[in-house]
Amino acid sequence: MEELFLxxxxxxxxxxMREKMKGFKExxxxxxxxxxMKEKMTHRIQELEEVDLLSALGRVCGENVLAPIDxxxxxxSAMDGYAVIAEDTFGASITNPIELxxxxxxxxxxxxxCVSKISRGQAAEIxxxxxxxxxxxxxxxxxNAKREGNVIKVFQQVHxxxxxxxxxxxxxxxxxxxxxxxxxxxxHIGALASLGMxxxxxxxxxxxxxxxxGSELIELEKEAEAGKIxxxxxxxxxxxxxxxxxxxxDLGIAKDQLDDILAKLRYGLEHADAVxxxxxxxxxxxxxxxxxxxxxxxxxxxxxxIRPAKPTGFAIADGKPIFMLSGFPVAALIGFQVLVIPALxxxxxxxxxxxxxxxxxxxxxxxxxxxxxxxxxxxxFKDEEGRVIVEPLRVTGSGVLSxxxxxxxxxxxxxxxxxxxxxxxxxxxxxxxxxxNSRSA
Amino acid sequence: MEELFLxxxxxxxxxxMREKMKGFKExxxxxxxxxxMKEKMTHRIQELEEVDLLSALGRVCGENVLAPIDxxxxxxSAMDGYAVIAEDTFGASITNPIELxxxxxxxxxxxxxCVSKISRGQAAEIxxxxxxxxxxxxxxxxxNAKREGNVIKVFQQVHxxxxxxxxxxxxxxxxxxxxxxxxxxxxHIGALASLGMxxxxxxxxxxxxxxxxGSELIELEKEAEAGKIxxxxxxxxxxxxxxxxxxxxDLGIAKDQLDDILAKLRYGLEHADAVxxxxxxxxxxxxxxxxxxxxxxxxxxxxxxIRPAKPTGFAIADGKPIFMLSGFPVAALIGFQVLVIPALxxxxxxxxxxxxxxxxxxxxxxxxxxxxxxxxxxxxFKDEEGRVIVEPLRVTGSGVLSxxxxxxxxxxxxxxxxxxxxxxxxxxxxxxxxxxNSRSA
Numbered sequence: 001m002e003e004l005f006l007x008x009x010x011x012x013x014x015x016x017m018r019e020k021m022k023g024f025k026e027x028x029x030x031x032x033x034x035x036x037m038k039e040k041m042t043h044r045i046q047e048l049e050e051v052d053l054l055s056a057l058g059r060v061c062g063e064n065v066l067a068p069i070d071x072x073x074x075x076x077s078a079m080d081g082y083a084v085i086a087e088d089t090f091g092a093s094i095t096n097p098i099e100l101x102x103x104x105x106x107x108x109x110x111x112x113x114c115v116s117k118i119s120r121g122q123a124a125e126i127x128x129x130x131x132x133x134x135x136x137x138x139x140x141x142x143x144n145a146k147r148e149g150n151v152i153k154v155f156q157q158v159h160x161x162x163x164x165x166x167x168x169x170x171x172x173x174x175x176x177x178x179x180x181x182x183x184x185x186x187x188h189i190g191a192l193a194s195l196g197m198x199x200x201x202x203x204x205x206x207x208x209x210x211x212x213x214g215s216e217l218i219e220l221e222k223e224a225e226a227g228k229i230x231x232x233x234x235x236x237x238x239x240x241x242x243x244x245x246x247x248x249x250d251l252g253i254a255k256d257q258l259d260d261i262l263a264k265l266r267y268g269l270e271h272a273d274a275v276x277x278x279x280x281x282x283x284x285x286x287x288x289x290x291x292x293x294x295x296x297x298x299x300x301x302x303x304x305x306i307r308p309a310k311p312t313g314f315a316i317a318d319g320k321p322i323f324m325l326s327g328f329p330v331a332a333l334i335g336f337q338v339l340v341i342p343a344l345x346x347x348x349x350x351x352x353x354x355x356x357x358x359x360x361x362x363x364x365x366x367x368x369x370x371x372x373x374x375x376x377x378x379x380x381f382k383d384e385e386g387r388v389i390v391e392p393l394r395v396t397g398s399g400v401l402s403x404x405x406x407x408x409x410x411x412x413x414x415x416x417x418x419x420x421x422x423x424x425x426x427x428x429x430x431x432x433x434x435x436x437n438s439r440s441a
Numbered sequence: 442m443e444e445l446f447l448x449x450x451x452x453x454x455x456x457x458m459r460e461k462m463k464g465f466k467e468x469x470x471x472x473x474x475x476x477x478m479k480e481k482m483t484h485r486i487q488e489l490e491e492v493d494l495l496s497a498l499g500r501v502c503g504e505n506v507l508a509p510i511d512x513x514x515x516x517x518s519a520m521d522g523y524a525v526i527a528e529d530t531f532g533a534s535i536t537n538p539i540e541l542x543x544x545x546x547x548x549x550x551x552x553x554x555c556v557s558k559i560s561r562g563q564a565a566e567i568x569x570x571x572x573x574x575x576x577x578x579x580x581x582x583x584x585n586a587k588r589e590g591n592v593i594k595v596f597q598q599v600h601x602x603x604x605x606x607x608x609x610x611x612x613x614x615x616x617x618x619x620x621x622x623x624x625x626x627x628x629h630i631g632a633l634a635s636l637g638m639x640x641x642x643x644x645x646x647x648x649x650x651x652x653x654x655g656s657e658l659i660e661l662e663k664e665a666e667a668g669k670i671x672x673x674x675x676x677x678x679x680x681x682x683x684x685x686x687x688x689x690x691d692l693g694i695a696k697d698q699l700d701d702i703l704a705k706l707r708y709g710l711e712h713a714d715a716v717x718x719x720x721x722x723x724x725x726x727x728x729x730x731x732x733x734x735x736x737x738x739x740x741x742x743x744x745x746x747i748r749p750a751k752p753t754g755f756a757i758a759d760g761k762p763i764f765m766l767s768g769f770p771v772a773a774l775i776g777f778q779v780l781v782i783p784a785l786x787x788x789x790x791x792x793x794x795x796x797x798x799x800x801x802x803x804x805x806x807x808x809x810x811x812x813x814x815x816x817x818x819x820x821x822f823k824d825e826e827g828r829v830i831v832e833p834l835r836v837t838g839s840g841v842l843s844x845x846x847x848x849x850x851x852x853x854x855x856x857x858x859x860x861x862x863x864x865x866x867x868x869x870x871x872x873x874x875x876x877x878n879s880r881s882a
Binding site (some may be wrong): 054069073080107108110127129131170175178182185191194196215217220221225226229230232234235236238240243255256282329330353354355356357358400404431432433 | 671874
């Protein structure tokens with residue numbers, strides 16, 4: 001009996017130690033973390049840059065852009081035919097054609113004044129895109145009339161403004177063409193060009209400082225060394241930042257030493273709109289990042305209810321965020337998705353494109369602890385019958401990048417779901433396109 | 442009776458004229474057009490460019506990239522704890538701890554040789570990421586042992602290789618890391634970096650010549666002129682090409698004159714991998730593009746069973762494609778999606794990311810002629826109850842860009858469907874993110 005009691009005490013002790021060493025004070029739900037970020041992260045990108053249209057592709061529109069002119073700038077013919085006064089054609093039919101006198105011809109690119117004002121009983125030959133001459137208010141398509149010398153016979157009536165692209169039908173002067181916060185797409189560029197606007201004001205790119213921590217890391221360009229590994233998370237995060245319209249500011253690798261981390265952190269806060277620190281963010285002996293961060297900022301969240309990437313968190317210094325992401329590349333990617341992307345959206349007042357998703361049949365059971373959002377890396381492919389198949393990849397660590405390069409999707413298991421069964425139809429976020437019948441190794 | 446017969450004859454005549462003037466010899470199904478392109482378009486991008494990792498983002502991988510080393514390059518500890526010989530811990534429990542002698546300490550970044558080989562009965566303190574010292578084959582987590590001077594008491598057994606990230610567990614030397622034809626994403630960059638590879642060979646960008654036709658067009662930078670409109674389709678197509686990893690070669694605006702179009706076409710075929718000609722591709726009087734193209738190339742398809750953008754087509758010259766797209770920007774965008782994107786994929790041997798899609802409830806009926814693929818521009822938004830609503834936008838012309846800037850999606854009605862009813866749940870291709878409760882005007 002006494003021995004049992006001792007065992008119980010030891011179990012409790014071990015649990016306590018585990019809590020102390022491995023645990024986080026409190027894990028936060030993603031939803032709550034984002035709510036806190038919305039509240040505490042007050043820093044915003046405000047400065048505008050004027051750029052030419054092509055340079056604006058993918059940038060965030062900095063102001064409500066108003067149409068400076070009507071578009072189209074004049075009434076245009078929508079087809080080849082004859083500019084007429086619609087009322088002159090009323091009652092025209094094949095058995096009762098109406099004759100009109102041709103007084104000129106107008107082609108696209110000509111000034112409408114090259115044809116005199118159309119009066120009752122008159123018509124002008126007109127080609128697609130040409131301006132409607134004064135007096136005319138409709139176009140009879142060429143196939144509904146027959147020309148005989150200087151006269152046309154109209155076989156079908158047209159109503160006023162039929163076959164005319166009206167001035168301002170696309171945009172009226174003063175219409176909002178592109179709203180502030182819009183991510184500029186090819187069709188915005190087309191719309192601005194149609195209005196003669198060759199430059200646009202966009203928000204400057206947010207500058208995001210990147211600090212890797214870990215004495216075992218070496219920069220990509222350096223020689224390999226025993227006991228060292230290449231820093232792969234920083235180049236990955238840099239490219240993620242570039243993809244999301246931000247400008248990475250590489251502050252290099254900090255050794256697992258408080259003063260080294262602190263110095264870089266301060267530099268980052270001074271020179272960037274946000275700082276991302278990777279590695280050293282867990283609760284082990286060399287996990288110095290939370291300590292360094294807390295000297296500069298208020299830690300808002302440390303430890304998220306997600307898997308992988310639990311040791312993710314963020315702090316706020318003067319309204320600017322400091323993100324603490326895992327040093328493991330896959331966990332860092334998930335931390336980036338969960339925290340950094342929403343922060344960039346908030347800072348820029350924009351909304352990035354939704355990720356493509358697909359539904360497919362799961363090949364084997366995947367589990368998730370209750371209350372935890374789990375990100376399962378999967379391979380999505382089509383089988384012989386064209387069904388979309390979702391195959392979870394076997395993973396041994398959150399550092400295993402090959403699950404992303406061999407796979408092509410993320411199955412996100414929400415907090416309230418404890419997993420999915422084999423054969424379940426699940427929705428997957430696609431990282432790249434679906435291949436046909438290409439099972440993973 | 443005779444009059445009726447005459448009427449019938451005239452109706453037939455008018456129909457014939459309409460056919461002749463407005464019609465295309467034959468409209469082609471998208472599917473058939475793509476099959477013909479696969480067959481006839483033999484031109485491929487083969488030349489490689491070696492670039493640094495960040496410059497490779499979004500480019501097409503030019504070769505199968507093999508891992509030059511194992512990754513991780515050595516067995517690493519996955520946690521803070523004690524490197525041990527697993528067999529020494531067998532049977533350890535809280536009531537029966539096993540004692541091991543501490544012979545050193547190893548941190549991440551240290552060479553494993555800084556600790557002597559671990560023998561039976563020995564252990565070394567080890568931190569996350571540090572190399573496993575010779576002799577050891579497992580790590581006891583710090584919370585499962587207690588240190589007393591130079592001795593540790595182990596409370597829980599570990600099996601061989603427990604808590605160790607194995608050498609090569611991510612990639613083994615010689616594994617394919619990135620396949621030829623892959624579009625390089627942030628995780629590929631992470632994977633290549635983890636292997637110490639700072640440069641990668643990508644396919645050179647395809648160079649696509651752009652020719653606008655239409656005497657009414659003026660270049661964006663020019664002064665406005667009566668009877669002229671700004672060329673909005675070319676800047677839009679340029680940005681679409683850039684988005685799809687191609688390099689636009691701007692050949693300017695050709696007047697509606699055969700020799701002008703011909704000269705630009707020949708220049709484009711000589712200096713680019715493909716040519717896109719916009720405008721003048723229908724069957725009106727000034728639609729000279731098909732004639733010009735047929736002097737240089739074999740017209741494979743002219744007129745597609747799609748709406749809008751029917752006057753879309755392509756020709757082949759020495760295996761290179763010449764695309765004939767509508768001059769109207771929206772129709773040109775759809776022609777680009779339908780023909781140019783698959784051609785770029787074929788030329789590069791890649792597959793672009795799938796477009797994000799969403800399902801929502803249609804607010805009013807949309808119709809489509811049988812056998813025609815119809816692209817309906819829609820506004821997608823969430824209503825008060827969080828339901829996704831799909832509202833078709835009223836359109837008066839295929840040139841109306843505002844339907845793309847005010848809307849945010851394309852509802853594609855397939856050939857075999859004649860439309861959708863109000864209340865139907867339809868799938869929409871998203872052009873940008875869904876807004877909350879923001880009905881269009």
